Amino acid sequence: MAYHYARFGSELVITARNKTLLNQVAEKCLQLGARKVFLISADLADPEGADRVVQFALEKLGSLDYLVLNHIGYVSLLMWNGNAEQTRSLMQVNFLSYVQMTAAALPSLTKTNGSIIVISSICGKLAIPFAASYSATKFALGGFFNSLRYELKLQKKNVSITLCILGLIDTESAMKETRDKGIVNKDAYPASDASLEIIKGGAVRAQEIYCPWKWKLILLIKEWSTLLTDWIILSKFN
Secondary structure (H helix, E strand, C coil): CHHHHHHCCCEEEEEECCHHHHHHHHHHHHHHCCCEEEEEECCCCCHHHHHHHHHHHHHHHCCCCEEEECCCCCCCCCCCCCCHHHHHHHHHHHHHHHHHHHHHHHHHHHHHCCEEEEEEEHHHCCCCCCCHHHHHHHHHHHHHHHHHHHHHHHCCCCCEEEEEEECCECCHHHHHHHHHCCCCCCCCECHHHHHHHHHHHHHCCCCEEEECCHHHHHHHHHHHCHHHHHHHHHCCCC
16 A cells, blocks of 8 residues: 555655564655655554554654554454453454544544545454454444544544455465465455555545455345355355
8 A cells, every 4th residue: 555655646654563674665665656755663552552653643744634544463363262362452453543543643634634544354344253353353443433434424524434345365464374274265356456446445535445346245145145145154164
């Protein structure tokens, strides 16, 4: 996503835990045409990290047009083993830090009539095996940001929220995890294409986008045939 934004001549603030990789991404963004790139290393499992990232962005850029929420805590695809603490920790990274960053950025986004882009998952619409804690965090994102969208409209605030519902994307980590667990991954969606669809969705202020689009069809099937939906889900797993 940073590379696509760079090609459009954006001014960027990017964050991740690994500062070495951040420097590499920032350098490539400048080569691709970004006007400015600032980076900050942060771990969003730390409740203070979210506020620190947004304040850094505001200091460097002055204001925000887009807030792209796209970070995730590591979770292995395993059956839930009763570890409630792991679920709580994942909630901090995958949900609560999204809320914290939104709270910190919303005053600026309100002034610029900006946009919030929330990277979610089909697991936030449709529960699957081996992802109980992960699904909980993604369902929480949908509930919070869909509700917030209504509240912004009631307050006459012109801030859009785009919820991005992603299926399996062909990132290196996702491909390894699904292969190791025997999950069908031949129809994984290209990461670069998904990134561009996400950016386009935010630019046109869409409420939701799906990558790939077939998941929207499966959700429609779910509305009238639970048994068929269960068969489709379970057919993806060994």
